[in-house]
Amino acid sequence: DAGVTQSPTHLIKTRGQQVTLRCSPKSGHDTVSWYQQALGQGPQFIFQYYEEEERQRGNFPDRFSGHQFPNYSSELNVNALLLGDSALYLCASSLERGASRSSYEQYFGPGTRLTVT
Amino acid sequence: DAKTTQPPSMDCAEGRAANLPCNHSTISGNEYVYWYRQIHSQGPQYIIHGLKNNETNEMASLIITEDRKSSTLILPHATLRDTAVYYCIVRVAGYGGATNKLIFGTGTLLAVQP
Numbered sequence: 001d002a003g004v005t006q007s008p009t010h011l012i013k014t015r016g017q018q019v020t021l022r023c024s025p026k027s028g029h030d031t032v033s034w035y036q037q038a039l040g041q042g043p044q045f046i047f048q049y050y051e052e053e054e055r056q057r058g059n060f061p062d063r064f065s066g067h068q069f070p071n072y073s074s075e076l077n078v079n080a081l082l083l084g085d086s087a088l089y090l091c092a093s094s095l096e097r098g099a100s101r102s103s104y105e106q107y108f109g110p111g112t113r114l115t116v117t
Numbered sequence: 118d119a120k121t122t123q124p125p126s127m128d129c130a131e132g133r134a135a136n137l138p139c140n141h142s143t144i145s146g147n148e149y150v151y152w153y154r155q156i157h158s159q160g161p162q163y164i165i166h167g168l169k170n171n172e173t174n175e176m177a178s179l180i181i182t183e184d185r186k187s188s189t190l191i192l193p194h195a196t197l198r199d200t201a202v203y204y205c206i207v208r209v210a211g212y213g214g215a216t217n218k219l220i221f222g223t224g225t226l227l228a229v230q231p
Contacts, residue, residue: 004160033218042204042221043161056218090160094217104208106219108153108160 004093004109012115013081021076021112025093032074033106034066035090043090049074050096078114087114120144121205126226129199135192137225139205142186151219152190154201161204161221163212165192182188195229202226 005024013019025032031050035043045058049068063079072093076087092106122140129135141150147170153161165179167174167188172179178191192199205223 031217035219035221040223041221042223045218045220048217058218088158091218092160097216104149104217105163105166106217107163110160111158113158 004091004107006089006091006109007111008112009110010113010115011076012117014117015081015083017081018079019078019081019088019114021078021091021114023074023076023091023093023109025072025074025091026107029095029107030072031094031096032068032072033092033094034074034076035092036060037088037090037110037111039087046076081116083116086114088113120207120220121220121222123203123205123225124125125223126228128228128230129192129195131197131231132194135199135227135229136228137190137192137203137205137219138187139190140187141205141207144185144207145209147209149186150179150185151206151208152177152179153204153206153219153221154199155204156198156201164203166208191195195227197229197231200227200229 005028006024033048034046037043039093046060047057048055051065052068065077068074090111091109151166152164155161155185165177167179181188202224204221206219
């Protein structure tokens with residue numbers, strides 16, 4: 001049973017550039033959430049995608065955008081990179097359609113380490 | 118903001134039980150308590166969750182007080198591989214809207230000592 005996968009593992013970009021991170025959800029899951037984790041902090045919610053629509057968004061600027069594909073995989077795009085965007089970007093997947101509310105879980109991928117220089 | 122309070126760090130001897138406390142004094146009746154852990158530079162790993170009854174699985178036990186204002190995660194026989202940051206999170210039981218995002222605090226760094 002494939003878990004959540006993310007690519008690339010590591011990435012180095014320069015200020016002002018654009019980056020795309022990719023996520024494949026756990027088999028059978030239909031919802032993808034993205035989190036940013038700065039060094040020494042807990043993960044911060046960026047946004048969530050369900051049925052190819054952004055359903056919920058955290059306190060992040062419009063430079064952060066995303067997409068969900070029909071196969072439920074997802075991309076996170078960040079434009080005009082700033083030094084402060086350096087972080088571990090985590091993708092988490094979950095199942096909503098037909099699932100029990102009491103059994104809800106989010107499964108996380110290993111993350112993409114983005115360094116902006 | 119996170120709705121939970123946890124000690125920043127704890128130590129535990131290998132082979133002993135690790136008891137990690139969490140305060141969630143403002144928890145609502147429809148909010149579950151979730152525990153995740155994050156081993157250095159990896160993604161968070163789901164451990165356990167519960168509403169009001171105590172829960173146990175192959176990884177840990179979750180004890181929730183009767184007033185639901187606090188809980189304890191118990192790792193019965195800690196090993197060196199249990200060294201990680203442990204996050205306690207409360208989440209509304211539902212789908213969509215504001216229910217599905219996890220709000221992490223800074224967690225408890227558990228150091229298991231040999």
